[in-house]
Amino acid sequence: MDTTAHNLSTLFEQLGLPADANAIKTFIHWHRPLDPKVPLHQALWWHPVQSEFLRQAIEEDSDWAEQVDALDALLRPAPEAS
Template identity: 35%
Template sequence: MNTSQPSMTNLFEQLGLASDEASIQEFIKAHQLEACVYICDAPFWSVGQRALLAEKTITDDDWTIVVDQLNEALHEDAV
């Protein structure tokens, strides 16, 4: 069981991605999604990353909020 506090940094760590602020911002900038693409369906996730995001989305706790924040950030440029 993972007991880390829900945060964008901890989410990126769990996804196996660089988790410093600059890396998070660069990832978001480089991976903008179209409006019709749900975060869990983004083509750049591995199977494990996709499963982690899906799990955190349905838990309906503080992790859901963090995943939603990432989802919003990945759709900033969406039309």
């Protein structure tokens, strides 16, 4: 049983990506904004294994789903001010 606390850093590790704060910030900078019509797992930059992991995390509401949602939100365009 996996008892690791899941956070953005451990999600990046799970995806096989550099997981320090600077690497995460850089990843978000270079991949943002993700088109609102494109599901996160369908973004063109993912390797098929990463894409499948992200899709399953949300579809199965796994322990990773909250962090996948957080990453998704960070990659979306900023909401327009009212």
